[in-house]
Amino acid sequence: MTERLLRFTVNGEPREVRVADDRRLVDVLRDDLRLTGTKEGCSVGVCGVCGVLVDGALVSACLYPAVFADGASITTIEGIARGGTLAPLQEAFISEGGFQCGICTPGQIVAAAALLAERPRPTDAEIDEWMTGSLCRCTGYAGIRRAIRKAAGG
Amino acid sequence: MSYAYHEPSELDEALALLARHGDDAHAVAGATAFMLLYRQGLLRPSHVVGLRRVRSLGGIRDDGGALVIGATATHREAERSPLVARHCAALARAFASVATVRVRNQATVGGNLAHADPAQDPPAMLLALDAAVTAVSPGGTREIPLAELFVDVLTTSLAPGELITAVRVPALAPGTRAAYVKFLPRTADDYATVSVAATLRRSEDGRVADVRVVLGAVGPTPIRATSAEDALRGAAPDAARIAEAAALARDAADPIDDVRGSAAYKREMARVWTERALRSLVA
Numbered sequence: 001m002t003e004r005l006l007r008f009t010v011n012g013e014p015r016e017v018r019v020a021d022d023r024r025l026v027d028v029l030r031d032d033l034r035l036t037g038t039k040e041g042c043s044v045g046v047c048g049v050c051g052v053l054v055d056g057a058l059v060s061a062c063l064y065p066a067v068f069a070d071g072a073s074i075t076t077i078e079g080i081a082r083g084g085t086l087a088p089l090q091e092a093f094i095s096e097g098g099f100q101c102g103i104c105t106p107g108q109i110v111a112a113a114a115l116l117a118e119r120p121r122p123t124d125a126e127i128d129e130w131m132t133g134s135l136c137r138c139t140g141y142a143g144i145r146r147a148i149r150k151a152a153g154g
Numbered sequence: 155m156s157y158a159y160h161e162p163s164e165l166d167e168a169l170a171l172l173a174r175h176g177d178d179a180h181a182v183a184g185a186t187a188f189m190l191l192y193r194q195g196l197l198r199p200s201h202v203v204g205l206r207r208v209r210s211l212g213g214i215r216d217d218g219g220a221l222v223i224g225a226t227a228t229h230r231e232a233e234r235s236p237l238v239a240r241h242c243a244a245l246a247r248a249f250a251s252v253a254t255v256r257v258r259n260q261a262t263v264g265g266n267l268a269h270a271d272p273a274q275d276p277p278a279m280l281l282a283l284d285a286a287v288t289a290v291s292p293g294g295t296r297e298i299p300l301a302e303l304f305v306d307v308l309t310t311s312l313a314p315g316e317l318i319t320a321v322r323v324p325a326l327a328p329g330t331r332a333a334y335v336k337f338l339p340r341t342a343d344d345y346a347t348v349s350v351a352a353t354l355r356r357s358e359d360g361r362v363a364d365v366r367v368v369l370g371a372v373g374p375t376p377i378r379a380t381s382a383e384d385a386l387r388g389a390a391p392d393a394a395r396i397a398e399a400a401a402l403a404r405d406a407a408d409p410i411d412d413v414r415g416s417a418a419y420k421r422e423m424a425r426v427w428t429e430r431a432l433r434s435l436v437a
């Protein structure tokens with residue numbers, strides 16, 4: 001058997017999808033489930049634009065075998081807003097100018113959401129350490145850090 | 155054509171699958187290294203045996219003063235484990251030095267050692283701490299000291315179908331200090347240009363009773379700078395003696411020219427970072 005039926009929840013909704021065993025999670029999300037908020041950049045785990053949460057853990061969907069996600073709970077950028085209302089973290093990215101071109105923004109926000117889930121009041125050093133490897137080529141790091149700080153209430 | 159993915163929950167089953175499919179099978183744990191090699195077409199297995207659900211391979215525990223890290227423990231688990239931190243803070247730092255939180259959430263401690271990329275962080279520190287892996291095959295179980303595990307770039311002494319079950323870090327002699335430093339002139343999430351792992355213990359008169367110096371990223375495997383160690387052992391570790399040892403570490407380095415610098419530059423940086431690591435251990 002080189003393909004199988006995967007069952008997992010994506011952004012709280014149960015999903016079933018038949019995939020070849022060697023597919024990557026990023027392809028299943030974007031091509032099969034049409035959740036194209038998750039981007040693909042470097043394809044080698046470096047740039048961070050494909051960041052998603054699998055059972056709460058931040059991973060690069062371009063390095064993550066889809067079969068590993070069987071039975072898991074996945075959160076993508078589409079699952080950060082609730083009921084059509086932007087999350088405070090997303091509002092903070094807007095008000096603090098945490099992006100310019102926007103290509104890295106889904107990955108930045110998913111990464112930041114994972115940080116705040118683990119550390120609701122991160123220090124600047126913790127923000128920098130955690131966000132390392134979420135690359136922004138528009139020099140937006142100061143705005144991103146401000147946005148995370150603001151979402152953390154500080 | 156995709157490979158067939160297997161996800162056994164028992165170690166025996168994993169070993170049997172690898173034995174049955176021989177060269178057509180490949181083990182994966184976190185699959186971070188595997189996915190890159192597979193996508194480049196450098197690996198083309200028909201069967202992939204996932205180790206992540208094999209119960210006996212997980213977890214981190216204390217075994218009578220030794221630290222035992224299961225092969226499928228992730229780097230993130232290891233870096234945050236109170237047991238690891240208590241055993242050796244520098245070891246926790248070496249795990250935390252790996253790339254980014256995304257990679258550390260997925261990549262495993264056993265996969266890192268089996269992958270044997272000389273630019274990786276944990277191997278040098280684990281070698282400095284005199285660690286050994288436990289390896290199993292259908293033929294039985296053996297301990298492989300890290301000095302014998304790493305053979306060449308991406309090459310270990312594991313036999314085909316043999317699996318690492320855990321890495322075992324012996325208790326440190328009381329008073330031993332340890333350091334891990336990673337030189338990152340390019341980006342904070344890069345592989346090391348040079349890394350240095352060192353341990354040092356002084357006797358009551360202040361002389362060096364025991365010392366280990368291991369260089370990472372400057373050779374086909376982590377390199378133990380025994381000449382530098384010999385220069386320090388039994389001596390008072392003053393600035394001059396440390397400088398002398400660091401110069402010997404430079405000579406022990408065996409780097410190549412690459413995007414992270416010329417061989418000559420890396421050799422010089424091996425000296426500089428060995429000196430810094432050793433100084434921090436006697437400060």
Ligand SMILES: Cc1cc2nc3c(=O)[nH]c(=O)nc-3n(C[C@H](O)[C@H](O)[C@H](O)COP(=O)(O)OP(=O)(O)OC[C@H]3O[C@@H](n4cnc5c(N)ncnc54)[C@H](O)[C@@H]3O)c2cc1C
Pocket residue numbers: 044045046063180181182183184185186187188189190205225226251252253254257260261262263264265266267268269273274275276312316317318319343344345346
């Ligand atoms: C973007 C990126 C950046 C990185 N940066 C760093 C860095 O800065 N520092 C660093 O140290 N490393 C770095 N790495 C390397 C990373 O540490 C390794 O890819 C990872 O540790 C491999 O572990 P894994 O569990 O994902 O292994 P896998 O990919 O699952 O396996 C790797 C190899 O080991 C074998 N294997 C796995 N588990 C076992 C076992 N229990 N017994 C026997 N063989 C086994 C597999 O068959 C395979 O050949 C980076 C990797 C990526 C993708």
